[in-house]
Amino acid sequence: MSLFEDTYRTILAPVEGVFRDKGSKFIAYAYPFQKEEAIKDIIAQLKSMHPKARHHCWAYRLTVDRSVFRINDDGEPSGTAGRPILNVLLSNDLTNVLVVVVRYFGGTLLGVPGLINAYKSATKEAIDLAEVLTCTVNDVYELQFDYLQMNDVMRIVKDSDLKIYSQEFDTSCKLQFEIRKLQVNEILGRFEKIEGVNLRFIRTI
Structure with a gap:
């Protein structure tokens, strides 16, 4: 954040988006998010909602200067899930947001490019539906x-x-x-x- 920049962008309320490819289903859940400790409860809730899902991959950005972030591929090949999710937050300049993408495996391997596209696309579907706030x-x-x-x-x-x-x-x-x-x-x-x-x-x- 520059010396004279005193605003940041976040989302008003939780939203979800869906992307499908070759039988696999990717459901992205985006949340307003301010405390890292909250992630355990959110993941636990989604796992109880989707007990048969293969993966629960996520990324978040935190703080008004956008300096804190974490990603998790949850068993997907390294760099194919958490990073594409984070990149959508980066390209939309959003912070204080968590996105979890729940994947149901459809039986056909998508390969690295296919996975990157799927996680990115599901996240984008959710973020496109979100009401974005500019906060001071x-x-x-x-x-x-x-x-x-x-x-x-x-x-x-x-x-x-x-x-x-x-x-x-x-x-x-x-x-x-x-x-x-x-x-x-x-x-x-x-x-x-x-x-x-x-x-x-x-x-x-």
């Missing part, structure tokens, strides 16, 4: 301040239309909020002009 890259910050500074703080929150995650208002107050990446320096600069506030970066989403 946002940073989450925590702000600590005195109750007497409430009006100054909330004025900036309202003017900047910040999304609030959590808030604690007592003699000492705490606020967690989200700022679009491109606006971070400007908005934090406004908060820092209020005497005695403490800002802490939490995470990027």
Whole structure:
């Protein structure tokens, strides 16, 4: 992700696509996906739905800077399943997406080119049906301040239309909020002009 790029593309909801070749059936399931731990449950669910399927191959991309990915050929020849699935995500510039392709073997070997085409085509069928979202890259910050500074703080929150995650208002107050990446320096600069506030970066989403 470049310094000035603060958007990424993902899918809104799960979708599926189907591709058939020489009796084999390839069913692609694409999911919005943010936590690597979730993959075990998804694969287990698909295996229970398709107990007679020969392979459950998958690929995913994660994080807003698109830097995390994994592929799995699940017994297919190396490079014929997970990589073609991933390549569809790459060519569509999608992240935070998992695609699992379930294969029923039709009795005829497809060969390496045939497998690559089948896994790619099934994935493309699913992605073509997906509603693609363009999301902004946002940073989450925590702000600590005195109750007497409430009006100054909330004025900036309202003017900047910040999304609030959590808030604690007592003699000492705490606020967690989200700022679009491109606006971070400007908005934090406004908060820092209020005497005695403490800002802490939490995470990027």
